[in-house]
Amino acid sequence: MKLITAIIKPFKIDDVREALTQLGIHGMTVTEVRGFGRQKGHTELYRGAEYAVDFLPKMKLEIAILDEQEDAVIEAIIEAAHTGKVGDGKIFVTQLEQVVRVRTKEEGVDAV
């Protein structure tokens, strides 16, 4: 089992959700976050006073998947979230040790 954590541009969240649904992914967790990578921040000007805004709004997507879904899921996210401009985001893949469904107490692959 894997945990896919994807940081994407906020306006791409619907496209990514749609692409993942088509792959048969049933659930995901989405959080509004702020941060920066190579895009850096931007500046805001108020009456001639310039302020650097380092942290930009992003969306963080977390999905638990089966090992065999990994490539397809990554491919789908890249496809849907790609604009080609700096700041498109990143995908992190981590090993998932255990998953438990709270309602049924199912564990592992059955709970994903």
Next chain:
Amino acid sequence: MTFANTLLRLVLLPALSGFTGSAFADEVQFSGANTAWILSSSALVLLMTLPGLALFYGGLVRSKNVLSILMQCFSIAAIASVLWFVLGYSLAFSEGNGFIGDFSKALLAGIDRDSLFGDIPEPLFMLFQMTFAVITPALIIGGFAERMKFSAVLVFSAAWLLLVYAPITHWVWGGGWLAQMGLYDFAGGTVVHITAGVAALVAAKVLGPRKGFLNSAIMPHNLTMTVTGAGLLWVGWFGFNGGSALGANGTAAMAILATHLAASMGAITWAGIEWYKFGKASALGIVTGMVAGLGTITPASGYVGPAGAIVIGLLGGIVCFFSTVYIKQKLKIDDSLDVFPVHGVGGILGTLLAGIFSSTQLGIFSGYGFAEGNETMLEQLSVQAIGVVATFAYTAIVSWLLFVIIGKLLGGLRVSTEKEVNGLDISEHEESGYSL
């Protein structure tokens, strides 16, 4: 005076005056129309402070200080109104000498509902002027926003109203020495905007910058509030400048038209400069340009034509824009909400431009002529310049003295660093603006 009586006099006066000679014709008659307009104007000018300026300034500070600004606006409105009634109006508009009035009209002594000022009730004139006495000290709070003790704000505002605002009003509008020289200040370029701007600048120097000024972001917390407040200021300014004609007449109409055009031109200019320099026009920029246009046209509004007003708005936008950047970035003075560069510089520029565009010799840009006793543009301009320098110097010196004295009396003007960092809402009022 009953309505029937008024009507009779209005209908008969023109006919009677032909028969009865100048003594009767010169008698000033009560005007219901003018009274109605100044009643409306008084409401419009109060709208500029509550809620206009309160929202405009409130949005510009950080969220931890929003209530302190609203609180200061409301407190000053209440205190200035009472002080104006008790003493301020008398010091400004009773006879006195060239420098200051006397106590003859304190607590409206000798004035009742039949008393006239021109052709409107004198209590109404006093009320209209009261709304100016409210907004002027309220404008100053932008200079020391986010760091001054509430007690110091109140004591300063009260003392400043009586020791700076009232005498200068007397000089300019109360028959004082500047009035006798023929200074043109239609609606308060010197009386309101230069005095408030200079006092704010002095405050910023005396108090020092806010913690983090120019090192960390001190951003406006709610520009929606600011733009809303700016809209109310624009509307209220119709009463400010239009009401200063003291009548429902062509002068009021032209003053409002000039005001509106200058505001529009100031807004376009400021936003245009931003667009050119930074690639984008900002909402804060367009509303600041509008206020700069309004501040600049105010002293000139009843004396210049609409084409002159366009030029004044354009110059107001340009000069105030660069003053703002210069004072903040070069002089490093933390006039928190840019009161001096927007109001003070606008007021100075407009007062000088009134001496130019009131000329009748400028073709389509002409105004309605110089003051009595001033024959040439140079003469009128000299008077305007004297007015600017005197107002600037007097306001700066007395405001500075007041800050020093009040600082000693209250053990400092500024809240502690801890209180400043926590925000004045909690530290001075034990409240929060938002629980979101």
